[in-house]
Amino acid sequence: MAVLLATSAVLVGPAAALAAPAPAPADAPSAKDLTRYALISNVVLSPDGKHIAALTSGDGAKINITVWKTDALDKPPTIIGSTSMVFKGVSFVKNDRLRVAVMQPLTVRSWKGHVRKTYFTDLEGKSWTTPLTDTAEAKTDEEAIKRARGGNPVFVSALPRDPKNVLMIDQRTGSEGDVNKVNIYTNSVERIDRMAGRYEGFLTDGKGDIRGRIDTGFEDGKAYAVQQIKNPTTGAWEDHFRSYARDRNFTTLEGFSSDPNIAYVSIVKTNGKRGVYVYDITAKQVLEPLFEHKLFDANGVILDNNGELLGVNYDDARGSIYWVDEGIGARFKSARTALGVKMEPLAWTDPDTEVKTRFNVSTDFDISVVDASEDRSVVIIEKSGPKLPPEYYLLDKSGKLTLLGSSRPWIKTAGLGQTRLVQYMARDGLPVPGLLTTPPASFGAGPHPTIILPHGGPWARDHLGWDVSGWVQYFASRGYVVLQPQFRGSQGWGEKLWRAGDKEWGGKMQDDKDDGAKWLIDQKLADPGRIAMFGYSYGGYAALAAAIRPNGLYQCSVSGAGGSLAEMKKATSNSRFLRERQAPSVDGLDAVQNAGDAKIPVFLYHGDRDDNVDIKDSLRFINGLKNAGKPYKWLEIKDMGHGYATMTPEMMETQLVEIDKFFQNECKPGGL
Template identity: 50%
Template sequence: MKFRRVLASLVLALSLPAGIAAAASPAPPAGLTARDFAREPAIQGLSISPSGKNLVGIVSPDGDTRYIAIWETANPGKAPVILGAQKMRLMAVQFIKDDRLAVVAQQLFTVGTRATHLQKIYITDLKGEKWTPAIPDQKASSEQEEFANKTSNPSIVSILPNDPKHILVIDNRLDGQGDIYKVDIYRGTAERLYRGSDKYANYEPDWNGNLRARSYIDFDNGAIFIGQQFLNASTGQWEDHFRSYARDRNLTEVAGFSQDPNIVYVSKREKDKEGIYEYDLTQKKIVGPAFEHKLFEAGGVRQDKSGRLLGFTYLADEPRTYWTDEKLAAIAKGLGPALGVANVSVDWNDPAGGATAKVSYPDGAGAYVLDWSDDLKYVLVEKSGPNLSPEYYLLTDGAKLTLLGKSMPHIPGAALGDSRLVQYKARDGLVIPAFLHTPSKARFGAGPYPAIVLPHGGPTARDFLGWDVSGWTKYFTARGYVVIQPQFRGSAGWGDKLYRAGDRQWGLAMQDDNDDAAKYLASQGLAAPDRIAIFGYSYGGYAAMAASIRPNGLYQCAISGAGAPEIRRFQNRTYENRFLREFQRPTVGGVDLLDNAGKASIPIFVYHGDRDTTVEIEQSERFVAALKTAGRPHRYLAIKDMGHQFNLMTPAHVETQLVEIEKYLTTECGPGGL
């Protein structure tokens, strides 16, 4: 379908009752269902306009269809303006100007045998009367170019907060890849500022929208590196500053531009944990730390539209902010008492060794500053945690808190049990962080319980202790399971030692860490040793497949979602790209599971989405075929129209996963079910 026709029927203004976001939900059933966890949140993705006049978010009164809702902050109880889509799924919305929104919309897209999900960014007014693509359409010269153009998504580089009419957009279409445009969001016109090239990429704007940094890839005596350039304002010339060699796996990247034109914030790893540092453009060197945390990795820099420093983010149990701005720090500090947040603490041993400290974090739910108006009259607040789906509040004049809506009001926190941050030692002594989710003692007793070891995807990723939108943790604790999420070696975001310890350990020491999580549960009296299963998705799916061929008897069954058993295919992909060949390929190695499928010693359930373009469904199909040839117990499910990432799953896809996993656990997992 041509985009002009999509736009013609994309969005309608709808008339829905006031209070849509906080509409009454049915009383929770005696046992929470998969549908309860899988349905669309009643409210999500809120942001506030720069002036503070309006709020916008995604709402869903029926749990299936998403709409955009726009409220007046001065009267949040008034019926919001509602915008809805006929042919596309609304994924995200945010203010780019006081009276303009950027909307991400998605739909299924198929050309010939190629099936994927199409996502585009549109600009609209607050009444939904005019919709334009972020970059004007262009005519494709071939079917290949048309497919590439339709499946590529332009990215907003900067909303230019100090420019009342324009934003900066990067063109990711085949013919104009890397071009950067200054887009007039009222006229729908675009002026190209920079032409993309095969050499330069990653243009970074400062807080005023001026493009002042870019990077390129080159070679130094055969070693590939990313070179960083900055624009010299005096000469108008781009100048080289520093290099990040792929083989070192320690990228120095621009984190933000300070108000001092000579100082740039950069993120890099000076020690085990990544930090934020001040880089002097005139001296061409780092002059000191801006933010370091001895236990956790720095995330980024928070600034206002004038470039004034507001705080730094870091990755603890959750992404957290260390506020340097006194007003925001005071607001954040006052939210806990106002919203009844209690804290717990744990003795924390740094996986890198040495540092030990008490770490405090919210018990069940915390309160966070999400967004604010330029004058701080209005502040958007979220209260959420592993046992509380997000609730949204509006703080007015630093004193009045108004509940805007609850995302999952039908799920009572008391039914979800408890969640906490723990650590255990792997068999070689390495300290492994983990998130432990236990069922309600009042309902299920003190244990031991049936257990699920849940390794994350990536594997260079990590989990957080927030609300689990997938339902993979709390759906099962609500049914009496204990669930543990090991942050096995190779996980990112916990420091360099833990990350590098996973090099070429797929199915080996990384798998030991998952097994040691199962043993930890048994040693704590939380899991019956003969009632443990392993379930994972993506790399976690690989880990579940790997567990099925290990003759250690720890698990009664394995469940693999979108797993990638053919490690050679992943290695080949990294080999095709010279940068990845030096940066990532050294990390990928271990057991190729397809060659060993015949050794499967426990039942395994394999499922995969048929529109997965990240891990091809054929990988699961080949693994299942090998199981079948060897006569090993298994079950297989292809889920229609499901992609790989969570945002490519509908509520029906999520519900199907939860239902089928539970069914397998109770009927086919080991003798008589788990």
């Protein structure tokens, strides 16, 4: 069998110059449509509700910050641009000041990666300050690399009652862990506490005072994390919850009430689900439940600047909020009706208890509150779904909704696939959730070519929402069925499914993906002779494992930034805490060491600035394929890191186009 030689891709020109795969249906979005920067995203409100800011892009290649006056949306906004910085996030810290997150490629001696920085600016982008910046020359390579990777200060609080200052944790060499008030107008710094880099997980109360933090330690040789809370009467730090790393069941401090003696904590108490509870700080006693869901984790509280409780987040199919505040809850319900959200019951088997039940899930799209003014008179609503790119609306106190903009108005949603939440049974009887996207009706009932698309992590999960990578809808719009299996080892679906992935890399974790493919065949959705696996990060590892295992299900696989089991073991052993918390779960098949056993063509791609999964892992797999005379395709993407935030539109477009070409031309005789 001939070896498919590959070359590295250097992105020096527009991605449109790339050789295109076979023509797609007329209403299918192009790779450029899905990957160019959104017309509008990251929409935020000033505390007084008088201004709106967002990331915007007119040409899809450059991101600006745009600022509107809320009462003059018909007037030209202020546009803040940059020739040297790539804006990645924006938020208000004061009514007239923005916090801007940027990211840029950086090479520091032997290290290649990306650096994150925080800036503050006025609403016209004329005055910029960079807080807590380390300007001293690094003395060693190790110090220079450490500074580049983690030197950005940690933002803790906007201090809503302080007109000039914000709260930040210093990360500079020699002052790591210092808590500072930073004047965002003058850049002056006032240190208010020294924590020597020992603590993390800082949480403030409504006044902006740090009252929660996490410390770590060892007891009888066992690593633990302890939640510390500042006593409301004495001001002394006290230990409250000690959680051992090996148990992986942490009590988390979620927020402080307006009552200084009351906090909110989340705990896994029953049925493998995390709930939020009221906690008496002085008595050190968990009181009544604030919110529990029988099927999903509750994972945070929403408080106003006075500590009044507004709602509780819970992690259902999409990610939702249970509104405690009746006023905003009623307005949210009305907005849902006005924007056409439809719900339907879904039959469900709880993976923890195996109890059969039902819950409501949105059919096409849903809405969420993404920001609100301090008095909640003005709210920003996002409307989005798996086949609806985000749209942003202004909701005023009268209930009037005003469309601010659509993120991708150029996409014809009629040409996209339909996504729904499903479950199938693994071979050992464990219910496995999945997100199933089927092609538009114009492709017929099936069976169709199919892609099994496992998420990264693996301690992560997928949600029922718009896919910012473009992977799902690009292929669904071209006639593919796409299944995103929530295999064992995935978080957010209960403790049993999560812990069932321990030491099952390439084993039962992989069985779950294969069983998803078999289920699709049984459902007459997947053509058994046209199935591939594609994944990124851990999903990339899974794609390599799929090429090695003798399952006969896949015609080819695509691995983006796929790592080796040996390197994952090494990474989780670098700290005592991770050695006890995660390393024991990492064991099984090392795909890199068994590359020569690959039974199908493999396409590997990797960014040369990936400082999370070393590109050497992909190169080692390729060497194994070369030595065994096995077919492969290789793509090295210049200046790309690991996460989505490091990827330009050209990099994302390249991935889609090259994967599509591989599926059509090299996956099997005649294409996938």
